[in-house]
Amino acid sequence: MFALARYWADAGCFIGQPYDVEKGAGTMNPLTFFRSLGPEPWRVAYVEPSRRPADARFGENPNRLYKHHQYQVLLKPCPENVQDLYLGSLAAIGLDAKVHDVRFVEDNWEAPTLGAWGIGWEVWVDGMEITQFTYFQQMGGVELDVLPVEITYGLERITAYVQGVENVFDVEVVPGLKYGDIVRREEYEHSAYSFLHADTGYLMQSFQGAEAEARRAAAEGLYFASYDHVLHCSHLFNVLEARGAIAPAQRTEYIARIRDGARRAAELYLQDREAKGFPLQGRVAAWS
Amino acid sequence: MELIVELGFPELPSGTIAPAAAEFAQGLRTAAEAADLIEAGARTLVYATPRRLCAVIEGLRARQQDSVQEVRGPSIQAAYDQQGAFTKAALGFARGQGVAPEALERRETPQGAYLYARREVPGRTAQEVMAAAVLDVTRVLHFPRTMRWAKDAPRLPRPLAWLLALLDGEVLPVAIGPVSAGRVTYAHRVLAPGPMEVQAAGDYLEVLRKGFVEPDRSLRRSQVQAMVRDAAASEGLVAEMSEALLEEVTDLCEWPQAFLGDFAPEYLDVPDPVLVATMVHHQRFFPLRTPEGRLAARFCAVRNGGDEAVVRRGNETVLAARLADALFFYREDQKASFSACRPELKGIAYAPRLGSLYDRTERLSRLAPALGRAAGRDELAAVLERAGELSLCDRLTALVRELPELEGTMGGVYARIGGEEDAVATAIAARVRPRGGDDELPPDDPGRLLALADRLDQLVGFLALGKAPTGSQDPFGLRRAAIGALRLWETLPDLGLTTALAAAAEGYLDLLGQDAAAAPDAVRPFLAARLMARAQEAGHDARIVQAVLASGIEYPSEVMPRIAALEQAAQGETWTRLVQAARRAKNLAVAGSTEGCEDAERDLLRDVSALEEEGGLLLARRDYLGYLRRAAELYEPLDGFFAAVMVMAEDPEVRGRRQALLHRAHRALSQVAEIAALSAAE
Numbered sequence: 001m002f003a004l005a006r007y008w009a010d011a012g013c014f015i016g017q018p019y020d021v022e023k024g025a026g027t028m029n030p031l032t033f034f035r036s037l038g039p040e041p042w043r044v045a046y047v048e049p050s051r052r053p054a055d056a057r058f059g060e061n062p063n064r065l066y067k068h069h070q071y072q073v074l075l076k077p078c079p080e081n082v083q084d085l086y087l088g089s090l091a092a093i094g095l096d097a098k099v100h101d102v103r104f105v106e107d108n109w110e111a112p113t114l115g116a117w118g119i120g121w122e123v124w125v126d127g128m129e130i131t132q133f134t135y136f137q138q139m140g141g142v143e144l145d146v147l148p149v150e151i152t153y154g155l156e157r158i159t160a161y162v163q164g165v166e167n168v169f170d171v172e173v174v175p176g177l178k179y180g181d182i183v184r185r186e187e188y189e190h191s192a193y194s195f196l197h198a199d200t201g202y203l204m205q206s207f208q209g210a211e212a213e214a215r216r217a218a219a220e221g222l223y224f225a226s227y228d229h230v231l232h233c234s235h236l237f238n239v240l241e242a243r244g245a246i247a248p249a250q251r252t253e254y255i256a257r258i259r260d261g262a263r264r265a266a267e268l269y270l271q272d273r274e275a276k277g278f279p280l281q282g283r284v285a286a287w288s
Numbered sequence: 289m290e291l292i293v294e295l296g297f298p299e300l301p302s303g304t305i306a307p308a309a310a311e312f313a314q315g316l317r318t319a320a321e322a323a324d325l326i327e328a329g330a331r332t333l334v335y336a337t338p339r340r341l342c343a344v345i346e347g348l349r350a351r352q353q354d355s356v357q358e359v360r361g362p363s364i365q366a367a368y369d370q371q372g373a374f375t376k377a378a379l380g381f382a383r384g385q386g387v388a389p390e391a392l393e394r395r396e397t398p399q400g401a402y403l404y405a406r407r408e409v410p411g412r413t414a415q416e417v418m419a420a421a422v423l424d425v426t427r428v429l430h431f432p433r434t435m436r437w438a439k440d441a442p443r444l445p446r447p448l449a450w451l452l453a454l455l456d457g458e459v460l461p462v463a464i465g466p467v468s469a470g471r472v473t474y475a476h477r478v479l480a481p482g483p484m485e486v487q488a489a490g491d492y493l494e495v496l497r498k499g500f501v502e503p504d505r506s507l508r509r510s511q512v513q514a515m516v517r518d519a520a521a522s523e524g525l526v527a528e529m530s531e532a533l534l535e536e537v538t539d540l541c542e543w544p545q546a547f548l549g550d551f552a553p554e555y556l557d558v559p560d561p562v563l564v565a566t567m568v569h570h571q572r573f574f575p576l577r578t579p580e581g582r583l584a585a586r587f588c589a590v591r592n593g594g595d596e597a598v599v600r601r602g603n604e605t606v607l608a609a610r611l612a613d614a615l616f617f618y619r620e621d622q623k624a625s626f627s628a629c630r631p632e633l634k635g636i637a638y639a640p641r642l643g644s645l646y647d648r649t650e651r652l653s654r655l656a657p658a659l660g661r662a663a664g665r666d667e668l669a670a671v672l673e674r675a676g677e678l679s680l681c682d683r684l685t686a687l688v689r690e691l692p693e694l695e696g697t698m699g700g701v702y703a704r705i706g707g708e709e710d711a712v713a714t715a716i717a718a719r720v721r722p723r724g725g726d727d728e729l730p731p732d733d734p735g736r737l738l739a740l741a742d743r744l745d746q747l748v749g750f751l752a753l754g755k756a757p758t759g760s761q762d763p764f765g766l767r768r769a770a771i772g773a774l775r776l777w778e779t780l781p782d783l784g785l786t787t788a789l790a791a792a793a794e795g796y797l798d799l800l801g802q803d804a805a806a807a808p809d810a811v812r813p814f815l816a817a818r819l820m821a822r823a824q825e826a827g828h829d830a831r832i833v834q835a836v837l838a839s840g841i842e843y844p845s846e847v848m849p850r851i852a853a854l855e856q857a858a859q860g861e862t863w864t865r866l867v868q869a870a871r872r873a874k875n876l877a878v879a880g881s882t883e884g885c886e887d888a889e890r891d892l893l894r895d896v897s898a899l900e901e902e903g904g905l906l907l908a909r910r911d912y913l914g915y916l917r918r919a920a921e922l923y924e925p926l927d928g929f930f931a932a933v934m935v936m937a938e939d940p941e942v943r944g945r946r947q948a949l950l951h952r953a954h955r956a957l958s959q960v961a962e963i964a965a966l967s968a969a970e
Contacts, residue, residue: 061613062609062612062613063609063613078447080449083298083477084481087477087478097477097478097593097594098478098593098594098595099594099595099598100594100595100598100599100602101591101592101593101594101599101602102478102593102594103299103540103541103592104298104299104338105299105302105540106299106300106301106302108433118435119433119434119435119445119446121299125602126594126598126599126601126602126603126605126606127571127589127602127603127606127607128602128605128606135435135437135446135447137435137436143436144436145436145439147436147437147438147447161602161605164605166605166608166609166612244635247637247640
């Protein structure tokens with residue numbers, strides 16, 4: 001993580017921090033979601049804890065986690081040498097492409113709840129998928145004219161690979177201390193909660209409440225505030241789905257409701273930036 | 289002259305590389321031909337790797353022939369005024385053609401005298417034509433999925449990274465979006481980083497091969513094939529090489545190097561299909577077998593660079609993790625009884641309004657034996673009922689959740705472990721086949737009947753809800769299901785459509801009521817449309833196929849033989865008579881009673897009855913051509929009938945009787961196809 005941060009800071013990225021609302025992926029952090037929109041250039045890198053209730057495995061699966069960590073990089077506009085930049089970042093964490101077999105295998109990305117999709121790859125190092133690499137095409141339902149590229153590293157897997165262990169819980173975080181010592185109970189509890197104990201009635205009510213609040217905040221033009229509630233909706237939906245409380249027919253409807261919220265926030269952001277004359281254009285020499 | 293154009297990309301999706309390269313080369317060639325710029329017999333070469341689509345067009349002429357263009361202008365009357373001066377019309381025409389009015393020439397034509405402009409048109413250069421073609425052809429290349437990557441640039445599957453375009457060594461003046469043509473290419477990303485110059489098309493292969501790229505796709509493919517085969521053979525093993533995997537691996541690397549890897553022998557406890565799926569689908573490894581056909585605890589993979597020992601170790605680690613998962617799931621799955629978990633299917637919806645997966649197994653357990661009975665296989669009832677009940681239990685297993693492509697296969701494995709009869713386990717495994725157009729059919733009748741039940745249940749359910757596919761959208765996979773059903777049906781000649789669809793609809797009566805009862809009327813034309821598409825893809829004439837389908841598809845397996853017979857009959861000498869007989873009979877045919885015939889009518893009735901009987905025997909033997917020949921013999925009796933009697937008699941009773949007789953004749957003639965719809969010249 002330190003090495004990645006140093007590398008991307010040298011590439012002109014703002015080193016951001018995780019956003020303190022629960023979410024399923026680093027893309028949902030406002031530093032990516034909002035800043036992908038509009039013509040303003042942007043470069044950011046940060047760690048994002050990502051909660052995926054459906055991937056929870058009671059702390060028993062060597063690779064699957066309720067909460068995993070992504071290292072997220074967003075470069076906009078996409079630099080021409082972006083693949084070489086990326087390979088440089090791998091070398092910085094000890095995965096030199098001269099020694100390892102690095103492949104870019106087609107994998108297009110889509111986040112229906114965000115109204116977002118892109119074209120790209122999963123990156124394999126010696127047969128292991130360690131990165132999702134995406135040229136965004138749409139975000140918050142808005143077509144993107146200035147092409148942002150997102151690079152998302154799966155931190156647990158990379159660390160396990162670099163340390164040569166097969167189980168992410170066996171990663172040594174401090175000599176004598178393993179990752180499993182810290183998170184196994186948490187993984188177990190969230191799995192048990194998501195799959196077995198979550199009160200679906202309460203969650204559905206909360207979903208409706210958050211949805212209404214997102215709309216109300218948006219009506220006041222408060223897009224950051226509104227978006228927080230959209231994120232909350234998204235997480236509640238993920239728990240409800242893991243809990244098996246959402247029939248396939250309802251699924252589409254829930255997704256559409258979350259997407260509507262994301263779209264409202266995106267549109268408000270764009271209006272605001274436009275009114276300000278897209279002030280980041282031409283500001284940072286390293287981004288042009 | 290020689291043109292080389294290479295579009296450079298970051299890694300393209302593997303499946304798109306070969307077709308796009310071929311289309312690109314063909315497009316450039318066609319443009320050169322259309323401009324009459326290419327010598328006959330000149331070669332066009334195609335190169336393709338994950339990072340480049342390249343075409344070489346040889347035998348280009350430097351420029352087109354100059355030509356003379358003559359354009360007709362105004363008539364002489366309209367061209368001069370009374371003073372003999374040019375009119376406005378003539379002056380305007382000359383200006384429009386870019387010639388002096390005095391240079392216009394007078395020509396006599398059959399329509400009278402006109403002024404003509406005669407212009408020398410200099411030939412365009414190859415440079416000019418091909419530069420435009422590069423952009424035009426790129427713009428219309430077909431890819432399954434494209435992206436916007438630069439303003440005012442054509443959509444492409446990945447951002448264009450470089451454009452190499454040389455005509456006899458000179459850079460072609462063209463740009464695609466922000467990327468201008470040059471003489472630079474890039475070879476292997478890691479093994480030979482940085483730009484490389486190409487002097488002319490002739491250098492291309494050498495430059496790239498020095499840079500660790502094999503641009504000739506078919507050569508790269510055979511390299512992969514040979515390397516994998518030899519690596520396996522060096523250990524006395526045989527590589528399992530499917531076409532699909534070989535193609536994909538070829539397009540995932542530019543400089544293939546095969547290597548062998550191991551996994552722990554304890555993983556061989558995992559059933560073969562799981563090992564193969566894990567290696568092939570997830571890792572793109574080639575599984576290895578002993579000469580006796582047993583899977584070895586080894587694999588062969590292809591790398592595109594890196595240090596072999598490091599890459600091997602990494603790949604082994606990844607495979608080990610996946611196999612550990614698989615073995616774990618395999619053991620977990622066996623902790624619960626396979627059949628006892630069936631009630632849990634109640635918690636999984638099949639589709640809105642179509643009940644749960646449990647409901648579906650109930651339907652399949654009734655429908656499969658019903659189909660068996662209708663196909664004359666009563667004795668399979670018990671096996672099919674049990675297989676139907678357990679057919680979806682593997683959806684509850686961890687292995688199938690992890691590796692969905694193993695659905696069915698694992699059902700068979702776990703059913704056998706759970707002590708089910710062999711025939712039941714085999715049928716469960718066979719239910720999912722054929723998965724696609726070319727996939728193998730189930731090996732035996734129980735499997736085919738269960739697989740057919742599965743597809744009919746799907747078709748009836750979704751079509752009862754009106755969810756027919758539209759255009760390219762087929763979200764419930766109904767077209768594939770229909771094609772699968774028809775392929776399965778070819779192995780079940782005695783199974784009638786009416787019985788089968790009624791039985792499938794019955795399963796939905798509780799859930800869908802009237803919609804279910806009406807569903808067969810939606811499924812029948814849907815299947816007919818698939819038959820039509822299949823027959824046309826196979827190159828059969830649309831009208832012949834339509835005529836066959838119009839006479840019914842009650843026994844779907846007969847449709848293709850009927851089409852073949854009809855095509856053959858249409859070449860025969862009795863064809864004209866057959867068509868005329870059918871048409872004449874059809875024209876006046878009305879259903880009714882043939883009671884109380886007169887002599888002429890009685891003769892025809894006798895001949896029609898004879899055709900019904902003898903034709904029926906021929907049809908029962910599926911001798912469709914024989915039937916068609918026999919049917920043509922009705923021409924003469926019909927002819928005699930029309931000569932002897934007036935069909936449209938005044939007495940309504942007589943008229944009705946004669947029309948009814950013709951109706952029967954028409955029916956007897958139309959058992960293989962609606963012949964009256966065809967023309968005698970077919």
